[in-house]
Amino acid sequence: MTALLALDRLTRRFGGVTAVNSVSMNVQRGEIRGLIGPNGAGKTTTLNLISGLTAPTSGRMTLLEQDVTGEPAHRLAERGIRRTFQNLKLFTELTVLQNVMIGLHTNGKSGVFEAILATGKQRREEKMMHRDSLAALETVGLVDQAGRPASALAYGHRRLLEIARAIVARPTLLLLDEPAAGLNPAEAEALVALIRRINAQRVTMVLVEHHMDVIMAACSRITVLNYGQKLAEGTPAEIRANESVIEAYLGRAGFEERIVAYA
Amino acid sequence: MSGSQFIELFVGGLAIGCIYSLIALGFTMIIRATGVLHFAQGEVVMLGAMFGVTAHHLLPLPFIALLVAGMVFGGLAAVAIELGVYRTLRLRRVPLMNIIIATVGMSILLQNTGQLVWGSEPIAYPKLFATNAYSIGPARVAPQLVWIIVLGILVMVSLQLFLAFTRTGRAMQAAAQSPETAQLMGINLTRITAYTYGISGVLGGAAGVLLGSLFYASFSMGFLPAMKAFVAATLGGLGSIGGAMAGGILFGLIETFAAISISTSYKDAVGMILLILILLAWPEGLAGLIRQRR
Numbered sequence: 001m002t003a004l005l006a007l008d009r010l011t012r013r014f015g016g017v018t019a020v021n022s023v024s025m026n027v028q029r030g031e032i033r034g035l036i037g038p039n040g041a042g043k044t045t046t047l048n049l050i051s052g053l054t055a056p057t058s059g060r061m062t063l064l065e066q067d068v069t070g071e072p073a074h075r076l077a078e079r080g081i082r083r084t085f086q087n088l089k090l091f092t093e094l095t096v097l098q099n100v101m102i103g104l105h106t107n108g109k110s111g112v113f114e115a116i117l118a119t120g121k122q123r124r125e126e127k128m129m130h131r132d133s134l135a136a137l138e139t140v141g142l143v144d145q146a147g148r149p150a151s152a153l154a155y156g157h158r159r160l161l162e163i164a165r166a167i168v169a170r171p172t173l174l175l176l177d178e179p180a181a182g183l184n185p186a187e188a189e190a191l192v193a194l195i196r197r198i199n200a201q202r203v204t205m206v207l208v209e210h211h212m213d214v215i216m217a218a219c220s221r222i223t224v225l226n227y228g229q230k231l232a233e234g235t236p237a238e239i240r241a242n243e244s245v246i247e248a249y250l251g252r253a254g255f256e257e258r259i260v261a262y263a
Numbered sequence: 264m265s266g267s268q269f270i271e272l273f274v275g276g277l278a279i280g281c282i283y284s285l286i287a288l289g290f291t292m293i294i295r296a297t298g299v300l301h302f303a304q305g306e307v308v309m310l311g312a313m314f315g316v317t318a319h320h321l322l323p324l325p326f327i328a329l330l331v332a333g334m335v336f337g338g339l340a341a342v343a344i345e346l347g348v349y350r351t352l353r354l355r356r357v358p359l360m361n362i363i364i365a366t367v368g369m370s371i372l373l374q375n376t377g378q379l380v381w382g383s384e385p386i387a388y389p390k391l392f393a394t395n396a397y398s399i400g401p402a403r404v405a406p407q408l409v410w411i412i413v414l415g416i417l418v419m420v421s422l423q424l425f426l427a428f429t430r431t432g433r434a435m436q437a438a439a440q441s442p443e444t445a446q447l448m449g450i451n452l453t454r455i456t457a458y459t460y461g462i463s464g465v466l467g468g469a470a471g472v473l474l475g476s477l478f479y480a481s482f483s484m485g486f487l488p489a490m491k492a493f494v495a496a497t498l499g500g501l502g503s504i505g506g507a508m509a510g511g512i513l514f515g516l517i518e519t520f521a522a523i524s525i526s527t528s529y530k531d532a533v534g535m536i537l538l539i540l541i542l543l544a545w546p547e548g549l550a551g552l553i554r555q556r557r
Contacts, residue, residue, distance in 0.1 A: 052447075074447075074451045077446070077450075083447055089443070091437050091440045091444070094433070094440070102448050105433075105449050105450050106448070106449035165448070
């Protein structure tokens with residue numbers, strides 16, 4: 001079986017710094033792939049490369065067997081890649097529902113002229129977007145907040161709204177950048193359940209996260225980056241046992257301590 | 264000041280205020296989306312007025328059709344400027360300030376073009392409205408003013424509906440608030456910027472036809488109203504859509520009443536003094552005051 005997403009020796013340099021250095025990675029359809037590593041390991045740059053915010057310096061990226069290397073973000077979004085951000089990036093002046101509806105932008109076909117003429121097609125499409133957006137809010141449990149401005153939401157709810165906006169278009173690949181950051185343990189546990197529910201709807205995911213418990217509980221496979229290079233790859237059990245990961249990632253003592261805590 | 268005089272002035276101020284609001288909205292949309300202060304907005308207003316009056320000479324249409332013609336051509340002109348000039352500059356990655364300077368150049372270029380095409384003499388708009396004044400209580404109000412208010416508000420309400428309830432409108436708001444995120448939702452920023460100029464041009468064109476019908480159309484008619492509309496946008500809080508609308512109407516009223524109570528010869532100076540005072544006292548304008556309350 002060919003991979004849904006294949007990175008082939010992907011490299012990104014910023015001036016003299018090589019943020020991502022010849023990383024190859026195959027993400028299979030339906031997988032939840034964890035992407036971990038110490039700060040500065042190149043995790044966020046990797047997500048930026050996959051989502052098209054940054055163009056690779058060299059290497060190839062293949063999505064659904066098509067070469068998509070260097071395509072801009074909005075083209076990759078049309079191909080079904082969606083992401084959330086480590087630092088929340090909501091449209092704060094819009095309502096919760098409108099935020100989610102913008103996630104459906106690529107599904108809409110009607111343009112300015114249909115809108116001005118208020119054609120039947122435009123109104124049907126608007127109704128459908130409305131319904132799908134409410135369904136996505138239902139999935140993350142925010143449907144009762146639909147009419148409020150996004151700026152009025154509590155922190156944890158903003159994280160959920162970002163996820164709703166990312167899943168509403170039924171992405172083929174969902175990239176989550178530290179979705180558990182700032183959440184308390186109960187919220188983090190609920191997040192793992194949500195990630196599983198979304199995955200059950202056949203959404204392949206790449207998850208960058210510092211919370212080891214979230215990574216270990218949610219992911220089917222884990223890729224470890226260090227200094228921009230791939231250090232290891234395997235199931236959660238394999239990663240836990242991997243000597244070089246333990247050595248490089250946290251220092252021996254710290255890692256074992258955390259692994260024991262989450263085992 | 265008698266009650267009837269007050270009503271007459273109020274309606275007059277409201278009418279000119281609606282025109283300022285339309286121009287101010289054009290400024291605001293472009294600033295939000297691109298960070299550019301579009302100095303040629305006044306010339307888009309002029310082009311709208313010129314196209315409106317030209318359309319009337321070709322075909323004696325009702326006023327509403329002239330308004331639509333002015334809006335369509337204002338929009339097309341603004342898109343052409345964006346695609347032909349500003350977009351090329353952005354692709355070459357010139358600093359924002361250079362693009363703003365380019366809009367000043369564009370303003371001068373369009374004024375000269377307007378003078379070449381339509382001549383230096385002001386062109387009178389045809390009498391398009393009933394000449395019998397409407398009575399509001401004891402006051403008598405020119406129908407033209409009432410129609411300007413009605414049509415101006417209609418255009419502004421349509422803009423709000425467009426921004427809130429259409430896919431393109433929401434995409435424009437999203438792109439203005441967080442361009443990077445908008446891109447990740449599949450929004451094509453280059454296209455959205457062109458639409459934004461288009462919508463600003465449509466608003467400018469509407470303002471041009473309404474302004475032309477109030478006075479006359481001339482190649483230099485856009486400059487001063489655009490400066491005043493910019494003051495209005497600042498008064499409302501630069502970058503706020505609601506602020507631009509409120510600021511325009513407020514500015515029209517202030518200007519009208521100031522002209523009567525101080526002197527008509529200082530009418531234009533009043534606005535500029537106001538701008539400096541606003542910047543000193545409330546740098547964020549009305550929108551900033553409301554935000555602070557929350």
